[in-house]
Amino acid sequence: MRMEKFAARFFNMTDEVWAKHANPLSVWTRYSCLPLLCIAVWSRDWIGGWALIPGVVVILWVWLNPRVFGKPKTTNHWASKAVLGERVLLMHPKDQIPSHHLRAIGLLKSVTFAGFVLAIYGLVVFHLWFTVFGTILTILGKTWFLDRMVWLYQDLEDQNAQYRSWVY
Structure with a gap:
């Protein structure tokens, strides 16, 4: 949970930013971040040090994404509830989160982390399949995690x- 709290502080996730991030457009466009970052890192082979420019642009997009979309007209969407579940995970006392959620969250974080490490390894050694497989594994793990966040939100909202x- 420490990583999520660090990320929330880094992204300065105020109530207003959380409300904007609950916009499904914010959630769905955020899926572009890892593939774009991989392309930016890979581009060092094509454009050398100039690869820092697309890398910085992608990192800027990661930070801006929760802010650029307006507050949604409704949060009664899967994507919105996934964000609300992440917020619950950060706010709710850990000892009061049902154990079946904590086990699944731990497993899904491990899958996502393993995919991310594999993608990084592929980027370092220029191995396309490690990069692609790691990116796919990361995105699938994160999607399953977001689905769990919807479930967590629905379990604790009452x-x-x-x-x-x-x-x-």
């Missing part, structure tokens, strides 16, 4: 008036 107020 216990907390603030959580319930996020769905409109």
